[in-house]
Amino acid sequence: MSWQDTLKKWTSFATLDEKLLDQLKKVADNEKELEDSFYKNLSFGTGGMRGILGPGTNRMNIYTVRKAVEGLSIYIEENVAHAKERGVAIAYDSRYMSKEFAVEAAKVFGAHGIRSYVFESLRPTPLLSFAVRYLHAATGIMITASHNPPEYNGFKVYNEDGGQVPLKEAAAIIDRVNQIDNELEIVVKEQIELENSGLLEWIGEKVDRAYLHALKTIQKQDNNDNDLTIVFTPLHGTAHDLVMQGLEQVGFDKVHVVREQAKPDPEFSTVSSPNPEEHQAFEMAIDLGREVNADILIGTDPDADRLGIAVKNDNGDYQVLTGNQLGTLLLDYTLSCLDEQERKNGQLIKTIVTTEMGRAVASYYGVHTIDTLTGFKFIGEKIKQFETSDERFLFGYEESYGYLIGSFVRDKDAVQAAIAACEMANSWKKQGKTLLQALNTLYAKHGYYLEGMKSLTLKGKDGAEQIEKIMENIRENPFTTLGGLRVQAVEDYQSSLRKRLVEDLTEDILLPKENVMKFILEDEAWVCFRPSGTEPKIKSYFGVKTTSAEASERLLRTIQKEVEQRINQIVNENMLI
CATH class of the missing domain: 3.30.310.50 (Alpha-D-phosphohexomutase, C-terminal domain)
Structure with missing residues (x-):
């Protein structure tokens, strides 16, 4: 079917969503825009499905979401034991249409008799990964476009282990999705019907408490006697509550939040990009850091799976560390806090585009390094494999500001990383060094x-x-x-x-x-x-x-x-x- 035929199918559909129909009418004379919206189907990539919001088969909307979830429903019914009874965990971030897409997903699952556990308000990606494992769910969906511009949304699919679906599973899901002829006619059940029948259950605080309890297991030192001043920005995303609670429970109380960026905002109005990889995202945090003389600035992306930090240099100015630099510091700190027995059979997992300095640091502590393709799902896959071997996961990271310390989550976790980074900064401060000085110490040792x-x-x-x-x-x-x-x-x-x-x-x-x-x-x-x-x-x-x-x-x-x-x-x- 040509893109013109697909467009005609949409515009002639009697019950097409009114907002989407209005958007199509507004671009009726823009052939290039219409072609780009309909020339292909939005598909799963390395991080799931992601695209620009709007009408069309190559856009994120209720119909492309329904189609993807329909294919996923068929896949888990065929391949995951007791899928209907175990249900699905669904979380979402602060973007436009995120909660709506979460509910649409539940409506498709409900039509298959599959229960959905949906968070009652926005939550970080790592909490969704944790929730899949905690609830013993058959699969999980995180509605997010991570740090992409405001016009994007998407979702990541998680398997029953809490990791993003690996390539073989993704290919099988895509095959089921591609077998669906008409995304406009997928059967759904209404929200009120699902709630009354128990096929839609709203969740939240219980999972939060369990996650925070697990978060204590990554703590390496007693931080109660500390003088660390922290500035935190969630960049209008999902991390505020869990990061603040996590810092408090491990002993940090001098935490200053960038107020203008504390509230969720789908426009990310105070930054040109809500990405801690971009130094401009730290401008307000730097201003507040100077005001309170902070030791460390921490920033999370909207779905809180990436963490960036900034620390003072020798001139007293704040310098944003790269993902490779922070990851290497966290790796060195984590391994230095373990004794020889705890490091035995230990594994560092990194991607093929992550710094080779990690390999040098791991080797110094007698820890082996495993390389994976780019994408944290490959790191999660390796951790799963360790459950049937004598290998032990000690740390995982990628250059794009993703880190994992505790394997109770199977995706990169900015909440874990934020807690660990502050603890590490506190430890080095007690030794009279900033994190930048600590990094230079590692450079002198390893190159x-x-x-x-x-x-x-x-x-x-x-x-x-x-x-x-x-x-x-x-x-x-x-x-x-x-x-x-x-x-x-x-x-x-x-x-x-x-x-x-x-x-x-x-x-x-x-x-x-x-x-x-x-x-x-x-x-x-x-x-x-x-x-x-x-x-x-x-x-x-x-x-x-x-x-x-x-x-x-x-x-x-x-x-x-x-x-x-x-x-x-x-x-x-x-x-x-």
Whole structure:
């Protein structure tokens, strides 16, 4: 069916949602917008389903949500034991339509006789992961678009272990979804009917209390005697209550919240992007930090699975740490608090685009490192595997500000990370050091690792094609040198092959197939290219290691510039075709 036929199907549907119909009427003369809205179906990617809000099969709306949940319902009925009795956990964040989508999901599940446990108000993503395990649910849904712009929403699907569905499960769910012919005619039950029959149960405080109790298990030291001053911003999202309660229960009481960013706001009106990866998100926290002379600033993204922090540098100014830097500090602190027996058979799990400094720190403590593909669901998958082996999960992280300490959650958890970061800052403060000084201590011990990431957004159908062309070009014409360093190995995760150029050897990559290319250079440098599975982006990741901060910065800039020039050349050539 052409996009025009699909559009006609929607506009002629007698009971089409009035708001969506009005939106279609407003863009009736914008053929490019209509094509982009209907030329394909919004599908699951590396983080679930995510898209721009609005009418169309390529947009987030009640009908695309219903279709996805219908497919998920069929999948769990076929593959998860006692799915109807165990039910589904559903949570949502502060975005437009989040609660509405949560209820729509429950209405589809209810039509299948599957009970839904829906939080009565917004909650963080890690709490949804915890709730799936705590309630022994068959699956879970988190309605969120994480830190994307306000016009986006989406949802992440979780399996019965509380982790995001891995590739095999996701493929099976997608297959069920794709078998559904008409998203407009999916059967749903009304909310009041579900509530009266017990197929929709509103939950909240009981799960919160259980999570906070579990949170105590990651505490490493007694923090009651502390002089740490903290500034916290939830960036208009879901983290406020649990972070504040978590800090209080482990002994931190000098916590100042950025008032303007404390309340949920789907517009994220005080920031250009509600992403702790972006330094502008900390501007208000920095102002408050200066006012109260804070030791640490902590910020969570809207669904509270990512944490960013800022600490004072030698000039007294606040410096935002990268995800790699904070992750490495948390890793070192966590392992330093364990004795040799507790570290026995211990495992660090990180992604292929996360700093290699983590491997060096883990090795120092006698802990093994496991690499996974990008996406925390792969880390959650590994933790599950440890349940049937003698391996022990000690820490997991990725460069994009995601961390996990306690495995009672199977996704990245900014609440855990916030508590641990403050405890770590307090410990270093007692030793007379800021976290930045602590980081420099680690650099002196392990080497000056430095990483970077460049993201190119190319929206619409044309943008998706451009991203495919970039990956094709890099795959067919691989780099041989970058920054004056020779390429020693090329890893193609789509073919699952690693070519070691120096030894002239080819090896299998024992990870799932994914459209990713990684180049291993001399002197422990590397570059990796990865299209996003949920956004119209291609990301380029970089890592270097030298003997000084200045040398690492110079080398990183050089490599980034060469890669940027190559990508721009590819884009420009394809625009002329």
